[in-house]
Amino acid sequence: MPRSRTLPAELDPSARQLVARLRRLKEHSELTMRQLAAKTGYSAKSWERYLGGTSLPPREAVESLAWITGTDPVPLLALHEIAVDARDSRRARPGTQVQDQDQDQVQDQNQVQDQNQVQDQELVPDQDERRERDRELPAGPSAHPQPALRHLPHLALAAGVAALAVALLAALLLVVRLDDDATTAAVTVPPRTTVASPPPVYTCRITRTDGRWSAGINKGLDTEIGYGATGADVAEAQCLLRRAGISPGGIDGMFGPLTLRAVKTFQQRAGLVVDGMVGPRSWKALRG
Structure with missing residues (x-):
């Protein structure tokens, strides 16, 4: 991938930092997209x-x-985790907007019901008064309590419906507020970081004893190692490759692409089988 290609402007800062570091690793390894796909199992288009x-x-x-x-994959995986959290937070935001729309619809319906209830309450006394006038009941002590008793069921029903509507509205507001708090908390949680132990430091101390070269790292062992291996045996081989005039990259104890290329160059120069593995014959040639 060319370096001049810019990243999308809408890319999250954590994802942007992760991609930038992956680009630098790819460019430093000098691997093509096809080689990268063959070594990782993910296609070149991916x-x-x-x-x-x-x-x-x-x-x-x-x-x-x-x-x-x-x-060291630990810092990269920590960045990847932050980028995934940021992506999931952005995906969760549209759901809050849908809840806000549903809340507005519920409030509108409750307002319409309250208006209808008020109208019913205003019409009931008028109908009762008309009935009383049509009947022309005589005024008396027993004639006045009857309209008040007939009004009580309607007033109680209206009050119960209004109280229920208020309770439902309060519950909806509480649920929406809790969802907003949860979304905000998910966005503002500080990223989890993993403290990685520092990689070991190897120092080449080239010596020659009994006609054999040694870097003084793996105590003269000739353990067979190959691509992906790590540890003192790899660091020993890297020191001996450097002594032979072939650079394996850094003396870091990691059998990566640069060390693999150095091993194959040494094997070809020494007339050995060029398989990239440091076995008994390659160790013997390196220590020769």
């Missing part, structure tokens, strides 16, 4: 999307790129 910022790479792809380039 890596074009990952490194172009149009698609967030899976966790396994990030870890694979770190291992094949000889890089």
Whole structure:
């Protein structure tokens, strides 16, 4: 991927930082897209999307790129986790808007019901008064309590419906507020960070004892190692490759692409089978 290609403007800052670091690892390893696909198991088109910022790479792809380039994967995986959290938070926001719309609809319906109830309350006394006038009941002590008793069921029903509407509205407001608080908390939670132990430091102390070269790291062992191996045996081989005039990259104890290329160059120069594995014959030639 060319370096001049800019990342999308809408890309999240954490995802932008992750993609930038993945780009640097790819450029430093000098791997083509096809070689990157062959070593990681993800297609070249997928890596074009990952490194172009149009698609967030899976966790396994990030870890694979770190291992094949000889890089500590822990900081990259921490950045990937932050980017995933930010992406999930953005996806959760439209749901809150839908709840707000539903709340507005419920409030409108409650307002219409309250207006109808008020109208019913205003009409009931008028109908009762008309009935009383039509009947022309005589005024007396027993004639006055009857209209008041007939009004009580209507007033009680209206009051109960109004109280129910207020309770429903309060419950909806509480649910929406809790959802807003949960969404805000999900966005503002500080990213989880993982403290990675510092990688070991290896120092080449080239000596020659009994006609054999040694870097003084793995105590003269000739353990067979290959691509992806780590530890003191790899650091020993890297020191001996450097003594032979072939650069394996850094003396970091990680059998990555640069070390693999150095081993194959040494094997070809020494007339050995060029398989990229440091076995008994390659160790013997290195220590020769």
